[in-house]
Amino acid sequence: MLEDVARESRRTRRELAxxxxxxxxxxxxxxxxxxxxxxLSPENGEYRLGNWFFExxxxxxxxxxxxxxxx
Numbered sequence: 327m328l329e330d331v332a333r334e335s336r337r338t339r340r341e342l343a344x345x346x347x348x349x350x351x352x353x354x355x356x357x358x359x360x361x362x363x364x365x366l367s368p369e370n371g372e373y374r375l376g377n378w379f380f381e382x383x384x385x386x387x388x389x390x391x392x393x394x395x396x397x
Contacts, residue, residue, distance in 0.1 A: 327356075328365060328375070332384040336372040 330345045331337050339357065343350045357373070360366040364376040375381040 328360070328384060329388045331366065331373060331375055332381055332388055336369070336374050338372050342373060 327342055327346050331342070334341075337345070339350050339353065342357070343353045346353055346356070348356075357366065361368060361373075361376075365380065366373045367376045375384065
């Protein structure tokens, strides 16, 4: 879910629920925890990654994982 936010920059609660294959209600405790830990930051009805450093690192890790998965 965090990698998806890193790729797309921002995601709504509904989009995050679809990525996590959960209902929006079931996702609420997870979003709360990730927000309190500083991994996600709510902004205008959407979520973005909590800080620039984490976002940059996660994009790099995600890109490396994607390139390793390609044949």
